[in-house]
Amino acid sequence: IHSIPQGIGEPSVYHAVVVIFLEFFAWGLLTTPMLTVLHQTFPQHTFLMNGLIHGVKGLLSFLSAPLIGALSDVWGRKSFLLLTVFFTCAPIPLMKISPWWYFAVISMSGVFAVTFSVIFAYVADITQEHERITAYGLVSATFAASLVTSPAIGAYLSETYGDTLVVILATAIALLDICFILVAVPESLPEKMRPASWGAPISWEQADPFASLRKVGQDSTVLLICITVFLSYLPEAGQYSSFFLYLRQVIRFTSETVAAFIAVVGILSILAQTVVLGILMRSIGNKNTILLGLGFQILQLAWYGFGSQPWMMWAAGAVAAMSSITFPAISAIVSRNADPDQQGVVQGMITGIRGLCNGLGPALYGFVFYLFHVENLSVLQNMYPPTNLSASVPLQSAIIPGPPFLFGACSVLLSLLVALFIPEHNALNLRPGSYKKHNNGAQSHLHSSQGGTCEGKEPLLEDSSCTFYTR
Numbered sequence: 001i002h003s004i005p006q007g008i009g010e011p012s013v014y015h016a017v018v019v020i021f022l023e024f025f026a027w028g029l030l031t032t033p034m035l036t037v038l039h040q041t042f043p044q045h046t047f048l049m050n051g052l053i054h055g056v057k058g059l060l061s062f063l064s065a066p067l068i069g070a071l072s073d074v075w076g077r078k079s080f081l082l083l084t085v086f087f088t089c090a091p092i093p094l095m096k097i098s099p100w101w102y103f104a105v106i107s108m109s110g111v112f113a114v115t116f117s118v119i120f121a122y123v124a125d126i127t128q129e130h131e132r133i134t135a136y137g138l139v140s141a142t143f144a145a146s147l148v149t150s151p152a153i154g155a156y157l158s159e160t161y162g163d164t165l166v167v168i169l170a171t172a173i174a175l176l177d178i179c180f181i182l183v184a185v186p187e188s189l190p191e192k193m194r195p196a197s198w199g200a201p202i203s204w205e206q207a208d209p210f211a212s213l214r215k216v217g218q219d220s221t222v223l224l225i226c227i228t229v230f231l232s233y234l235p236e237a238g239q240y241s242s243f244f245l246y247l248r249q250v251i252r253f254t255s256e257t258v259a260a261f262i263a264v265v266g267i268l269s270i271l272a273q274t275v276v277l278g279i280l281m282r283s284i285g286n287k288n289t290i291l292l293g294l295g296f297q298i299l300q301l302a303w304y305g306f307g308s309q310p311w312m313m314w315a316a317g318a319v320a321a322m323s324s325i326t327f328p329a330i331s332a333i334v335s336r337n338a339d340p341d342q343q344g345v346v347q348g349m350i351t352g353i354r355g356l357c358n359g360l361g362p363a364l365y366g367f368v369f370y371l372f373h374v375e376n377l378s379v380l381q382n383m384y385p386p387t388n389l390s391a392s393v394p395l396q397s398a399i400i401p402g403p404p405f406l407f408g409a410c411s412v413l414l415s416l417l418v419a420l421f422i423p424e425h426n427a428l429n430l431r432p433g434s435y436k437k438h439n440n441g442a443q444s445h446l447h448s449s450q451g452g453t454c455e456g457k458e459p460l461l462e463d464s465s466c467t468f469y470t471r
Helices: 013-029 031-041 046-075 077-089 099-111 115-126 129-161 163-183 213-218 220-249 255-283 286-306 310-323 326-337 340-371 374-381 386-391 393-397 403-419 441-448 462-469
Strands: none
Touching: 013 077, 013 115, 013 129, 013 163, 031 046, 031 099, 031 129, 031 163, 031 220, 031 255, 046 077, 046 099, 046 115, 046 220, 046 340, 077 099, 077 115, 077 163, 115 129, 129 163, 129 255, 213 220, 213 340, 220 255, 220 286, 220 326, 220 340, 220 403, 255 286, 255 310, 255 326, 286 310, 286 326, 286 403, 326 340, 340 403
8 A cells, every 4th residue: 555656746635536437437437237237137025125235235335344444544544535436436347357256346346345435525624624625515516416417418428329338438437437546536534644553553443433423322312313313315316226217217207307307307416405405494483494404305205106197207307306495404403413522422422323324224115116016017017018118007006116215205204203303402411421532623523524514514425326326
């Protein structure tokens, strides 16, 4: 690891932006080929296997993120940027070589698929505290832009030239990202800020993914916030691991329509989390913004669950964009009520819960799809001509076309009831005696953002798109 060259120029946010853009652009290109290969490889249990694959990957990422964060504090960020990007992108060429190996490696790549953890630590190393909000916003916007544009490009290339070209292009972009890290990205963590030697001990408390979750019950307000996050993000994580597959196999969207859906909802989500969120926070307050976001999420999930027409999915997608205000509003209420020395530990709890949901949510949705025989519905759908989708008998005859989404709506309803008891203004009481403060701000930031949450700012669309593509 010492032999890795130091890069070009001084470390900057723009280095992080390029790394994120190339990685997620490569995966975004594969949206259409991935849905096709998944259905061809597991024709009888498509939704179940999709849930298991992403569930295993999510759980492995949850378990490994703190350890990788702690190790990067000792060995530097650049080495682990290289490691995470390489293993995250390693499955891409296998899509055409061996689909079975492709999905197996995707599951196992979760051990290293935590690029955002290292990227946000990299940004924390090179920015002052007052600059980080802007820096995180730039990284988040770049991430969102890559996933808004790349599925549409991938769908067009796949339709025109075939899936093989898309896989080759995605592989080339992933290799370009790796080369960029090797050649151009400088190390952000100076030697003098690291422990004295490579043999410096790693605290197992730092590397324990459940460490932050054990502190949840120490304050009643924190407990209410964490329960709200768990009940609302569990269905969200499951939804976005399977929703594009659901649109393709059950609602019978074309590849181009799925790509357009991702782009439109992505753009609306960016607007919601920037313009609309600010207006709501000033006009109705922090807590009411959370409640409104949860209300939109219930409506969106219920519409997905009962909807059988393509226009219903589009309408529910617009509501889904509005529901994306919930988590930034929750992070904001934490930031306002927690003392400066408690920000990291409280955000770390919330991030840990979201990481756990990234594993449990996809597996839960896959199992519910399997339990209600949605695969059989998908097979019956294929018996009807795609030109007569609006009159598709099997889908119309199903009382609940999307059962997991209705389960999700019930979960979010419980979340809303819990959120009603969150006080608008209340000092969170988590004394730092129960956790070990790190040696520098960058290290403290890394461990509080192992899942991508950073001082009240989350990567835009991360919870929606990252779960489905990579991370």
